[in-house]
Amino acid sequence: MIEEQPQCPFCRRFMPEWGTPLPVKACDICDRPLFLFPSLLRKRRLNILSAIDVAKVTMLPIVGGATVSFGMGGLDPDQFAAVVAGALLAWGMIDVWDGTAGIKTEFDRVKKQVKRGSAARKMSIAKTIFGLSSIVLGSIGLLMVG
Numbered sequence: 001m002i003e004e005q006p007q008c009p010f011c012r013r014f015m016p017e018w019g020t021p022l023p024v025k026a027c028d029i030c031d032r033p034l035f036l037f038p039s040l041l042r043k044r045r046l047n048i049l050s051a052i053d054v055a056k057v058t059m060l061p062i063v064g065g066a067t068v069s070f071g072m073g074g075l076d077p078d079q080f081a082a083v084v085a086g087a088l089l090a091w092g093m094i095d096v097w098d099g100t101a102g103i104k105t106e107f108d109r110v111k112k113q114v115k116r117g118s119a120a121r122k123m124s125i126a127k128t129i130f131g132l133s134s135i136v137l138g139s140i141g142l143l144m145v146g
């Protein structure tokens with residue numbers, strides 16, 4: 001069986017091997033959480049997804065959907081505020097996770113740009129601070145509506 005060398009979707013570096021029987025692991029190089037997605041079309045291909053990216057992508061339709069229902073009168077302001085606060089909280093936790101992993105490994109990525117060294121470190125510190133403030137804002141929001 002020829003296995004493709006696993007490539008981290010976050011930092012785009014190749015790992016020597018997946019190295020664990022579990023479908024979830026942190027990248028050897030950038031420490032971001034990754035998981036294996038079963039490939040139906042190409043059995044030998046490792047489909048690796050970055051948990052951080054997937055979480056961010058899945059949150060957009062949730063917030064978008066809540067905004068649309070609120071606009072159409074399907075949600076009252078309290079319910080809408082709870083969704084936004086919850087999303088802020090979740091987004092903040094992802095950013096802190098991403099940021100602290102970046103500070104540790106000096107690997108960072110913004111959109112498709114992978115950065116290394118001090119530039120990555122600065123960006124990761126910014127992400128961590130931004131994430132922490134989102135967590136604070138989200139928690140205040142949830143306490144106020146709850």
Ligand SMILES: [Zn+2]
Pocket residue numbers: 008009010011012013027028029030031032
């Ligand atoms: Zn990586």
